[in-house]
Amino acid sequence: MKKPFLTLAQAREIVKTYPTPFHIYDERGIRENARALHAAFAWNPGFKEYFAVKATPTPGILKLLREEGCGVDCSSLTELLMSERCGFSGSEIMFSSNETPAEEFLLAAKLGATINLDDLTHVDFLHKTLGRAPETVCCRFNPGGVFTLGESKEGFQVMDKPGDAKYGMTRPQLAQAFARLRELGTKRFGIHAFLASNTISNEYYPALARLLFETAAQVAQETGCHIAFINLSGGVGVPYRPDQSANDIAVIGEGVRRAYEDILVPAGMGNVAIFTELGRFMLAPFGHLLTTAVHEKHIYKEYVGVDACAANLMRPAIYGAYHHITVLGKEDVPCDHVYDVVGSLCENSDKFAIDRALPEIRPGDLLVIHDTGAHGFSMGYNYNGKLRSAELLLRGDGSVKLMRRAETPDDYFATLVW
Numbered sequence: 001m002k003k004p005f006l007t008l009a010q011a012r013e014i015v016k017t018y019p020t021p022f023h024i025y026d027e028r029g030i031r032e033n034a035r036a037l038h039a040a041f042a043w044n045p046g047f048k049e050y051f052a053v054k055a056t057p058t059p060g061i062l063k064l065l066r067e068e069g070c071g072v073d074c075s076s077l078t079e080l081l082m083s084e085r086c087g088f089s090g091s092e093i094m095f096s097s098n099e100t101p102a103e104e105f106l107l108a109a110k111l112g113a114t115i116n117l118d119d120l121t122h123v124d125f126l127h128k129t130l131g132r133a134p135e136t137v138c139c140r141f142n143p144g145g146v147f148t149l150g151e152s153k154e155g156f157q158v159m160d161k162p163g164d165a166k167y168g169m170t171r172p173q174l175a176q177a178f179a180r181l182r183e184l185g186t187k188r189f190g191i192h193a194f195l196a197s198n199t200i201s202n203e204y205y206p207a208l209a210r211l212l213f214e215t216a217a218q219v220a221q222e223t224g225c226h227i228a229f230i231n232l233s234g235g236v237g238v239p240y241r242p243d244q245s246a247n248d249i250a251v252i253g254e255g256v257r258r259a260y261e262d263i264l265v266p267a268g269m270g271n272v273a274i275f276t277e278l279g280r281f282m283l284a285p286f287g288h289l290l291t292t293a294v295h296e297k298h299i300y301k302e303y304v305g306v307d308a309c310a311a312n313l314m315r316p317a318i319y320g321a322y323h324h325i326t327v328l329g330k331e332d333v334p335c336d337h338v339y340d341v342v343g344s345l346c347e348n349s350d351k352f353a354i355d356r357a358l359p360e361i362r363p364g365d366l367l368v369i370h371d372t373g374a375h376g377f378s379m380g381y382n383y384n385g386k387l388r389s390a391e392l393l394l395r396g397d398g399s400v401k402l403m404r405r406a407e408t409p410d411d412y413f414a415t416l417v418w
């Protein structure tokens with residue numbers, strides 16, 4: 001059973017000040033989860049989580065995570081600028097981008113960020129752009145082929161195709177990049193890989209860690225480079241569906257620790273730091289999209305029209321992603337109606353739920369769309385002249401803080417030349 005983190009009474013109070021639709025985030029949940037992650041990796045003294053800014057690029061969230069000891073993983077100029085304004089600097093910033101423009105490397109270097117290179121050709125591009133090689137550089141590895149984990153106990157098969165992905169360097173290129181960087185003056189090296197997305201399995205990070213640890217030990221031997229950290233990147237998932245069980249971050253941390261003891265310690269690399277760049281795991285379950293049912297329509301199917309649309313949350317429209325829906329105040333009412341819950345875009349893909357069993361919904365009902373804290377607001381857009389919504393923080397004490405106001409038509413018109 002998925003439970004919203006706010007009640008109908010709380011929601012009714014909030015909508016008096018902030019009309020729906022809006023995204024709201026649960027401060028207590030975010031902090032507790034960040035602490036659980038840090039506890040799971042406490043065995044590694046250099047551990048650091050670099051929150052993937054693209055998941056939730058909101059200063060109120062970034063500052064909160066900084067208080068919990070997290071850094072940021074940026075992938076663009078504006079994400080770097082936002083992170084700088086939130087107080088992140090130097091080794092608190094990872095810059096993992098691809099097809100990177102020169103000006104972005106320049107800003108990343110100016111901020112002292114750790115640059116994660118996506119390709120062998122970027123080594124000399126970076127050197128030419130900066131006029132030097134940074135002291136610390138990370139390189140992104142793509143092992144190619146197909147990445148699979150055995151069937152997990154939840155029956156969820158992890159399979160991804162790194163061989164089809166545009167990211168990272170091949171194994172021979174990785175060693176070449178390290179050797180070239182060392183020639184240019186780099187002293188500390190890291191290895192990064194991102195092989196599977198939204199994994200619902202405690203085995204993903206440990207399997208990835210084994211692969212990266214073995215690679216690191218080999219590359220260190222081949223090139224003599226000092227490998228200072230391994231970056232496990234993102235990919236630890238969340239259970240969007242109510243019948244899926246959540247990953248156990250303590251079990252995941254322990255699995256990575258075992259791989260570390262098995263591979264890195266015997267290789268004389270027992271001081272390597274572990275980094276993560278989690279986005280979804282850090283935020284998704286702690287965000288709700290709150291929306292009001294506006295219309296009901298009875299044609300060949302039963303429709304409930306809501307005031308949010310795919311411009312507020314595009315995952316269902318573009319990936320067919322499941323997002324659970326709770327009708328506030330009807331948590332215990334039987335789900336004896338079947339609806340398509342739809343937004344108002346002139347696109348038939350604008351459906352938050354298709355053939356979903358729900359309690360009877362009446363216009364005016366408040367609906368929680370679950371697990372929208374990551375890759376939710378951030379993927380929003382302005383199609384059909386839809387305006388971006390507000391983002392609110394539900395604080396530990398029950399009060400509500402505005403983190404981003406809703407757009408107005410003037411914001412939408414601001415870049416136009418009439």
Ligand SMILES: *Cc1c(COP(=O)(O)O)cnc(C)c1O
Binds near residue numbers: 052073234235281
């Ligand atoms: C998207 C991304 C992440 C975060 O991924 P999640 O699946 O949200 O954890 C981390 N690192 C890089 C380089 C990314 O592109």
